[in-house]
Amino acid sequence: MGALVSLVAVAVLALLAFVAVASDDLRLVFGAVIPGVAFAVFLVGILARVIRWARAPVPFRIPTTAGQQKSLPWVKNSELDNPSGTLGVVGRMFLEVLFFRSLFRNTRVELITDREKVNYIGTKYLWAAAMAFHWSMLIVVFRHFRFFVEPVPQAVEIVQYLDGFFQVGVPVIYATSVLLILSLGYLLLRRLADAKVKYISLPTDYFALYLLLAIAISGFLMRHLEKVDIVNVKAAIAGWASFQLVVPEGVGALYFIHVFLVSVLLVYFPFSKLLHAPGVFLSPTRNLANNNRAKRHINPWNPPIIGHTYAEWEEEFHDKLVASGYVLDKE
Amino acid sequence: MAEKSPQELIQIDLDPPRRNWMDPSVSFEDRRGTWSYPGVAKNLEYMDFANPREWSPTDEDWKLPENWQQIIHDGFKERLDKYRSLRVFMDTCVRCGACADKCHFFIGSGDPKNMPVLRSELLRSIYRADFTTAGKILGAFAGGRKLTEEVLKEWYYYFFQCTECRRCSVYCPYGIDTAEVTMMARELMMLVGLNINWVVEPVANCQRTGNHLGIQPHTFKDNIEFLCEELEDDVGIHVDPVINKKGAEILFIIPSADYFADPGTYTFVGYLTLFQQLGLDYTLSAYASEGGNFGLFTSHDTIKKLNYKIYHEAKRLGVKWIIGGECGHMWRVMHQYMDTMNGPTDFLEVPRSPITGTVFENARSTKMVHICEFTADLIRNKKIKLDASRNDNYRVTFHDSCNPARALGLFDEPRYILKNVCNNFFEMPENTIREHTFCCAGGAGLGNDENMEMRLRGGLPRGNALKHVRDKHGVNLMSCICAIDRATLPPLAEYWAPGVEISGVHELVANALVMDGEPERTVNLRGEPLKPETEGTTDV
Numbered sequence: 001m002g003a004l005v006s007l008v009a010v011a012v013l014a015l016l017a018f019v020a021v022a023s024d025d026l027r028l029v030f031g032a033v034i035p036g037v038a039f040a041v042f043l044v045g046i047l048a049r050v051i052r053w054a055r056a057p058v059p060f061r062i063p064t065t066a067g068q069q070k071s072l073p074w075v076k077n078s079e080l081d082n083p084s085g086t087l088g089v090v091g092r093m094f095l096e097v098l099f100f101r102s103l104f105r106n107t108r109v110e111l112i113t114d115r116e117k118v119n120y121i122g123t124k125y126l127w128a129a130a131m132a133f134h135w136s137m138l139i140v141v142f143r144h145f146r147f148f149v150e151p152v153p154q155a156v157e158i159v160q161y162l163d164g165f166f167q168v169g170v171p172v173i174y175a176t177s178v179l180l181i182l183s184l185g186y187l188l189l190r191r192l193a194d195a196k197v198k199y200i201s202l203p204t205d206y207f208a209l210y211l212l213l214a215i216a217i218s219g220f221l222m223r224h225l226e227k228v229d230i231v232n233v234k235a236a237i238a239g240w241a242s243f244q245l246v247v248p249e250g251v252g253a254l255y256f257i258h259v260f261l262v263s264v265l266l267v268y269f270p271f272s273k274l275l276h277a278p279g280v281f282l283s284p285t286r287n288l289a290n291n292n293r294a295k296r297h298i299n300p301w302n303p304p305i306i307g308h309t310y311a312e313w314e315e316e317f318h319d320k321l322v323a324s325g326y327v328l329d330k331e
Numbered sequence: 332m333a334e335k336s337p338q339e340l341i342q343i344d345l346d347p348p349r350r351n352w353m354d355p356s357v358s359f360e361d362r363r364g365t366w367s368y369p370g371v372a373k374n375l376e377y378m379d380f381a382n383p384r385e386w387s388p389t390d391e392d393w394k395l396p397e398n399w400q401q402i403i404h405d406g407f408k409e410r411l412d413k414y415r416s417l418r419v420f421m422d423t424c425v426r427c428g429a430c431a432d433k434c435h436f437f438i439g440s441g442d443p444k445n446m447p448v449l450r451s452e453l454l455r456s457i458y459r460a461d462f463t464t465a466g467k468i469l470g471a472f473a474g475g476r477k478l479t480e481e482v483l484k485e486w487y488y489y490f491f492q493c494t495e496c497r498r499c500s501v502y503c504p505y506g507i508d509t510a511e512v513t514m515m516a517r518e519l520m521m522l523v524g525l526n527i528n529w530v531v532e533p534v535a536n537c538q539r540t541g542n543h544l545g546i547q548p549h550t551f552k553d554n555i556e557f558l559c560e561e562l563e564d565d566v567g568i569h570v571d572p573v574i575n576k577k578g579a580e581i582l583f584i585i586p587s588a589d590y591f592a593d594p595g596t597y598t599f600v601g602y603l604t605l606f607q608q609l610g611l612d613y614t615l616s617a618y619a620s621e622g623g624n625f626g627l628f629t630s631h632d633t634i635k636k637l638n639y640k641i642y643h644e645a646k647r648l649g650v651k652w653i654i655g656g657e658c659g660h661m662w663r664v665m666h667q668y669m670d671t672m673n674g675p676t677d678f679l680e681v682p683r684s685p686i687t688g689t690v691f692e693n694a695r696s697t698k699m700v701h702i703c704e705f706t707a708d709l710i711r712n713k714k715i716k717l718d719a720s721r722n723d724n725y726r727v728t729f730h731d732s733c734n735p736a737r738a739l740g741l742f743d744e745p746r747y748i749l750k751n752v753c754n755n756f757f758e759m760p761e762n763t764i765r766e767h768t769f770c771c772a773g774g775a776g777l778g779n780d781e782n783m784e785m786r787l788r789g790g791l792p793r794g795n796a797l798k799h800v801r802d803k804h805g806v807n808l809m810s811c812i813c814a815i816d817r818a819t820l821p822p823l824a825e826y827w828a829p830g831v832e833i834s835g836v837h838e839l840v841a842n843a844l845v846m847d848g849e850p851e852r853t854v855n856l857r858g859e860p861l862k863p864e865t866e867g868t869t870d871v
Contacts, residue, residue, distance in 0.1 A: 307639025
């Protein structure tokens with residue numbers, strides 16, 4: 001149900017952009033005004049959220065320790081899974097953010113009821129799809145810099161060259177374009193086919209996937225089917241940088257659909273689960289060292305709570321203490 | 332839970348139903364055996380906890396305060412501003428499902444709301460509706476829910492069906508820690524008077540007497556003296572327990588279960604045997620007679636309140652540093668909360684073993700050393716003589732208790748000790764040990780009898796791994812470093828892997844320990860005769 005509602009929502013959004021193309025005024029709105037506003041909302045929204053997180057204190061140091069602690073000098077500790085200091089934390093975060101180390105540990109439980117057996121089988125599908133999606137996405141976004149920056153930075157050209165290394169099709173089909181669509185397709189199918197994941201999915205989980213898929217597919221079609229004139233697009237986008245709102249000449253509906261859906265994504269981002277992107281950096285179970293006993297962690301709002309004192313305890317149990325021969329502080 | 336056999340209980344369907352999880356419905360009447368009785372009024376009153384009253388979850392009316400929704404809303408807001416963890420954990424979940432089948436309660440029950448992601452969603456759905464723009468505008472489409480009495484009842488059922496073991500957190504790509512979420516949910520429920528008696532009674536006991544079991548100082552002394560006399564009579568080991576000694580070098584803090592009931596008591600006399608042999612200048616305390624801290628399952632304020640006595644007593648007695656015994660959640664508190672809450676400890680000294688001279692740099696600030704760290708250091712420096720063959724009756728495996736595993740990373744110290752004190756050691760399958768370890772399903776206050784069906788269900792992963800090594804290697808003893816484990820694992824083992832007993836690590840240390848001028852050891856700490864083919868003493 002949620003999956004369907006989300007599909008309809010994304011379809012309606014795409015249709016909106018498709019219809020808008022008919023009117024010159026709306027071309028400007030959909031091709032320039034909305035993207036500009038969306039980008040501003042994205043930046044401000046993310047910033048506001050990160051500031052909000054960052055301003056909330058971290059009263060306790062509660063890392064999840066997934067390896068041997070640093071204790072005695074001859075006990076080999078696992079610095080990346082149980083960091084004892086900043087260097088280890090940086091390493092742990094590096095692996096977490098760039099290579100999804102925690103997800104790499106994933107297992108699947110298998111219950112063989114007639115043999116009374118529970119097995120845990122390592123499974124890397126989710127990890128592989130997540131890696132494929134996020135890295136492709138990163139590279140695709142990076143490739144788009146050739147529209148925004150003149151001259152095109154060398155790094156972009158190198159990535160572009162490597163991405164099109166196999167030289168398939170004209171224009172060249174980038175490996176990441178294909179991977180992006182395939183990995184999103186897998187993540188979507190998994191959500192629909194795996195009973196457990198389907199059960200936990202919210203409509204918005206599908207919405208994000210449909211939206212990204214629609215963006216990826218419209219972009220792919222634009223390049224390979226419609227073969228949009230990049231020079232015009234680039235000229236128009238260059239205008240944005242100097243706040244000149246223009247729409248590129250000679251672009252069709254796909255362009256507007258693509259740009260509008262990207263705008264929706266940008267606006268949606270700071271208000272949704274897509275916040276996991278900045279959030280992963282702030283997770284207190286991952287970004288703190290497990291050195292609690294070596295170095296005191298300060299809670300800025302540590303409440304002034306006093307427990308039951310020894311004197312109160314001694315007073316309450318005075319007679320029993322005396323009868324049992326305890327030495328008292330107060331006779 | 333004698334009604335269902337293991338063969339019946341394991342008929343679990345892990346595929347969830349088709350209906351929407353957002354419709355709350357828990358029938359407490361139908362689910363007896365899977366929930367815990369509520370906190371008794373007198374305990375709440377003693378602790379000044381909110382809304383003390385007599386009630387039962389099976390009642391229609393839970394006698395909540397008039398404005399309970401407002402109280403929870405305000406409490407939620409306050410905590411979002413005080414804990415970055417809560418804020419980040421509420422915002423970042425993508426429902427990828429990696430955690431779904433990592434929870435022992437889910438594996439053992441198939442109840443979809445025991446998937447960690449959904450446990451958190453119970454809280455997160457309210458967060459969205461109350462505190463996020465998308466949730467306010469889009470409502471259920473964005474996963475928002477209104478906090479109704481039905482939702483609250485669901486909270487009670489599922490947040491007292493989480494043992495805060497943190498296993499799911501190991502696999503979460505964003506490090507979302509369900510233990511932290513459960514702690515927050517329990518705090519919020521506390522505000523309107525929802526808690527379980529197996530947590531609040533120990534809390535009230537601990538506040539008054541110093542320990543969870545409510546053992547008063549005269550009984551404390553009697554118990555310990557009795558255990559030592561028994562040790563001398565049955566095993567021939569003489570120890571002189573030291574209590575409330577001012578000026579001792581080391582304060583020794585233990586969970587109260589250790590001096591109260593088998594098999595914890597064997598571990599207790601195990602510690603004392605080791606200290607006796609070392610001539611260690613230590614003292615127990617009748618006031619700080621509990622290392623455990625059920626505040627951890629209540630509220631952060633309660634953790635601090637109950638933990639207060641540790642440093643307070645260390646200061647009063649004038650000790651130099653502290654050793655802590657084998658206890659799981661106690662060590663989570665000592666490691667992750669104590670120094671922050673009740674430090675700094677400028678009146679103590681950096682721990683230094685008087686036997687080996689080793690300075691425990693990892694405890695430089697807290698001044699508290701885990702007994703396994705202390706003993707591993709002794710063995711490494713060859714300061715004790717061990718005859719591992721005295722444990723030849725046992726084929727041993729080691730259960731990593733949740734908190735020492737996933738809150739400290741104390742994996743190799745106990746294993747090093749075990750491999751030195753017994754000849755037959757076998758690991759359980761790798762996805763069930765170390766950071767992947769499975770809970771005893773009785774932690775976080777859930778180890779009570781009325782919750783037995785859920786304990787046995789949640790105990791399936793551990794029990795099944797244990798059965799595996801029992802059948803494959805003839806394992807007959809599971810050692811662990813947690814007092815709650817020593818109380819909750821025996822019924823679990825009896826049900827899922829009959830024939831396996833439970834012990835602490837220091838029980839086995841004392842069995843193997845060769846003492847100066849000791850008479851020949853013929854029985855182990857449990858009074859069972861040693862295996863006849865005892866070989867010669869090995870120096871280590």
